[in-house]
Amino acid sequence: MKLKYYEIDEERLLEEAKGKKIAIKLPEGFIPYATKILDFLEENGIKAFLLAESCYGACDFVSYKEIEKIICIGEAEMPYLRKKYEPEVAFIEARYDFDVSFLNKAFKFLGKKVGLVSITPYMHKLKECKEYLEKNGYEVFIGKKSRRTAYDGQILGCDFSSAISISNYIDTFLFIGDGFFHPVGLYLASKKNVVVANPIEKRIYAEEIKKEADKILKKRYAMIAKAMDAEKFGIIVSRKLGQKRMELARRLKKLIDEKGKKAYLIILNDIDEKIDYMEFDCYISTACPRVAIDDMDKYEKPILTPIELEILLNERKWENYEFDQIL
Ligand code: SF4
Known part of the structure; x- marks a missing residue:
């Protein structure tokens, strides 16, 4: 079908x-x-x-x-x-079938050692992509799957571990898939060049990933600055099976309380406009890491990731910014 x-x-x-x-x-x-x-x-x-x-x-x-x-x-x-x-x-x-030969458009952006990563609809073609690149003289690495991923080489918006495991051996990551969220997250997590080969558009994106990452970083910096005067923090915990991080939420509450501010644990599965009328100055989402990034323009009040909270509270330097991951 x-x-x-x-x-x-x-x-x-x-x-x-x-x-x-x-x-x-x-x-x-x-x-x-x-x-x-x-x-x-x-x-x-x-x-x-x-x-x-x-x-x-x-x-x-x-x-x-x-x-x-x-x-x-x-x-x-x-x-x-x-x-x-x-x-x-x-x-x-759901699977998307494609002719892997369009990857030749990516050659001019790749180093000799390539790390291959992808997402669900394209995973079944990863082996063929690897063979195609090898036939064209590249050394290709695919990282092992994690406990959250079903396939070697698969990445999630919250789990780049299969890519990070091969990061030291490669020059460039080649992401087979659509959208920029995964490759931008991978770029921020690995600090390596990430090239995107989009099988639906048959198009290659190279420069765009760094540009997109810079844009997101600027917005995240502004979001942290906006939270600077916050006194009352709501720490959001999801009941969704693969997003529930209660221990992390408790640790963050302790951290905030120790800094002389107030933190409250909130159970909330789907973040919506109620966060703007609840009486917290700032929210920390321990749920899906994408929420704080993707939905940041929807709400008045700042939503930070746990890593951004550490920056806000001077527990981490801005230079060590990372995407939040659930591992
Ligand atoms: S937590 Fe978010 S990024 Fe991770 S798999 Fe679930 S929806 Fe995707």
Whole structure:
């Protein structure tokens, strides 16, 4: 079945959906295709709910008593959560097929030693990309997967560990995928050149990553400055399985309290406009690291990552700024 540019495996979908009270869960980009999937299931004798809550990744699950199984379409699983999902979750990845020869457009931007990284829809092509680069004289490295990633070479917006593990051996990272969030995060985490090969556009982005990173850094610096006079901090903890960092939240509360300011722990799964009318001067998000970065322009009050809080409280130097990661 085709969803936007991506293919999903219909047979596996039917196999996973058999004989259970199921719900399907889709990332935002696939929500317009929800009825196509529900109709397909119904034509095959399967009635399913649509779980229309947020779906930002395999991390984004809380427990549901009303259903027996969730089928998450589009994402790859987070292996360390396999036994923790309640109810069980089956992941049916969306895949985008492409001809790897467009990577020749990236050659002029690459050093001889290349670290290959990617995200779910393109992971199945990584081996072919590696062979293509090797055939063209490059030495190619792919880092081992982490407990949060399903594949060697896969990175998440909150986990660059497979890339960092090979960082010392390579000249350039080549990111196969779309969007700038992952490559910019990787650039900030590794301080290495990151080139993007976007298989959908068949386009290469090289200079743009550093520029984008500089833009984000400037905004983050301004966000920290905005929080400088904050006295009352709200530390946001998510109940989502792969985003819950209670220990970190407690550590941050202690740190803030020791600095003579006040910190409060808040349980909040999805950050929304209520943060502007709650009585805190500044928020620290221990949930998905993307929230503070992606949504920063939506709210009046500053939202910082744990690393930015350390900078605010003089526990870390600005020169050592990093993207927050959940490892
Ligand atoms: S970046 Fe955020 S949404 Fe993506 S896997 Fe990490 S915590 Fe989940």
